[in-house]
Amino acid sequence: MSDHPLSTVVPQALPPTLSGIVGTNRASTGVTRQIEANDDVAAIGLWLAEYHSSPHTFRSYRKEAERLLLWATQLRGKAVSSLMREDVLAYEAFLAAPLPTWCDDALARHGYHRRLFTGPLSDRSRRQALGILAGLFNYLVRAGYLAGTPFALQPRRRGARGTRRTIERYLERALWQDVLAKVEQWPQTSPREKQRYERARWVLRVLYETALRATEAAQANEGDLRHRRGRWWLHVTGKGGVEGDVPVSDALMADFARYRTFYGLLPTPNSNGRCPLILGIAGRTTPLTATAVYLVVKDALVRVADALEPADPVGAARLRQASTHWLRHTAATHQAEAGNPVHHIQHNLRHSSIATTSIYLHAEEDARHASTTKAHAGASHDPYDKDGTA
Structure with a gap:
């Protein structure tokens, strides 16, 4: 277990109710399994192993898996493979306001008793965390380990379809x-x-x-x-x-x-x-x-x-x-x-x-800005009509 990606998180074996061996969301026995893992730590470890060739991605994904695993087993009293939609919503709220004991500066940076958060996650960081975990659950469903994913019920956020995003983190x-x-x-x-x-x-x-x-x-x-x-x-x-x-x-x-x-x-x-x-x-x-x-x-x-x-x-x-x-x-x-x-x-x-x-x-965005500001430049700066209405 010492070389397992999650060995510093779960140093000892979990009881069956928390390990996932009897998880309520485990796939039925009739489903063809693609992996041999039979508990949550092993299954998550296999998912992480898929990213060993990309160290940055591996570290990021492991961090989110560790947080969820500890939250589920220690605070929620559930195995990861027993989480339902209500649990996902509760976890999202937890990311916005983690317990002070999970953010304590006095805790070590590594090992079992360590700091897991530096503070509440921003909206963007929460979306990223949940996106990573949704990928984990999708993988375990495709592997025949889970029956379904509670992340599938997440409503599509406004702008996710039909609105083209543009990147802003660049230098002109x-x-x-x-x-x-x-x-x-x-x-x-x-x-x-x-x-x-x-x-x-x-x-x-x-x-x-x-x-x-x-x-x-x-x-x-x-x-x-x-x-x-x-x-x-x-x-x-x-x-x-x-x-x-x-x-x-x-x-x-x-x-x-x-x-x-x-x-x-x-x-x-x-x-x-x-x-x-x-x-x-x-x-x-x-x-x-x-x-x-x-x-x-x-x-x-x-x-x-x-x-x-x-x-x-x-x-x-x-x-x-x-x-x-x-x-x-x-x-x-x-x-x-x-x-x-x-x-x-x-x-x-x-x-x-x-x-x-x-x-x-x-280019399209810049052209829209140019045409709009050019139109404003030729118009009156008075925001009111002659009758005094805006």
Whole structure:
């Protein structure tokens, strides 16, 4: 049990009424099972195992599974496989107002007796948590472990169908150019400053040009760069094990050569090499972790924000919010604004559905804003008619 994804949550065996062995929502004996797991911890652990190749997703999903498992068994007095729709509604309310004992700063960050919340979850975080758990229950139903899912009764939220969402977490082109320009102004008088500059310069460019997630960038190596018909491509194995090839420009390959040369490496990639695309600290050939890549980007954007603050406080505030995933959104948005076909952007981002990619299409929204504000500019600023009514 020690190597089980939930071993730190359930250190001892649960009684049958809480373990799920006799869960009231367990599938009937006549259903063909796709998994051998016969209790909730084992079944949830198998679901988590499907995401081992994506560490960030795995950690996020495990956190939500742990919270639900502990809430159900400790506070609700039920097995996860006995939860009903009323329980789901109660859990949603709990996420908005978790017990103070679950948020205590004095608790450890790891282990059985640890802090599970830092405070109430926002609306967005609650929706994300419930979405992850809905995916868990759907998986267990398809596996023949559960008879049904109480999440299936959740009403569709307004705007979920028929209303196109747009992504807002991206940097406008002018602000992105400011980022690149400000990084070029960083001091480079010492070896440490030069290393910091070259690393930030490369990491920002490679994440923007390829639209990689932080985890994908951390896992990529020189052997993933492929040369076909005079063009460079980067082979990526991403979220959910989805593979794809991302176009790499000659300009980015020149940046790659510069970055490698700075650390005394050959400027061209070895097709059989395992040297990471983003080198470790001081140019070591051990790769950075996804968290380290994230921190490099955050540090760079905060430094740029500090430099930009006097001239552009709004842009500086936006940079302080930004992260590695903003660069992915920024890349997709700029590709869309440049007129790239949406199906090309879909392949570049490795989206399974073109509807997901469509959230980056801002042109129609911008045109509506322009036509509306232009109409207002030519009209009277008096909000009242001659008879005094609005």
